[in-house]
Amino acid sequence: MTRLRRALRRFSRDELGTAAVEFAMTVPLLLAIFMASFESGFLMIRSIMLEQSVDMTMRELRLGHYPIPTAALLKQEICKRSVVLTNCDENIMIEMVRINTATWRLPTSGVACVDREEDIQPVTALQFGQQNDIMLVRVCVTQDAMFPTTGIGLGLPKDSRGGYGLVSVTAFVTEPG
16 A cells, blocks of 8 residues: 555656646637637628628619629629628629618618528519619628637527628619719
């Protein structure tokens, strides 16, 4: 029994490997912080690029630079300007509705995003206004989280494939022609 006590006492006083224990305890925390900051930074870049590309495209539309505007053309223009959005053409939904200035009633439904599990997507309104009409534009692009199980990616509302919806909302008045 004394041998066992001496061995345990010697083992408890031995300080070899203590740095490895501290390292093993802190590395997961540091990796989680790194992954969360990387995810949040990339989410912010995607969001800013979407906002800018929607604003630029709507400016071109408002000024009449698109002779025959269609949903496909607007999607193409938005996706062309937002270079960091992956598979943008397949994952974008655009809704454009005229706001009635008599009632000022805004859409009450949430912004429609692409459901990548379904083959058929919901139909969204795409109305092109007349002179001096107020138009509300809502755009949603579904993007995959880089680290869907950690940090910010874990807290984002995601679809079954790990994608979250980036939303951009803008409004403009149709210019007189």
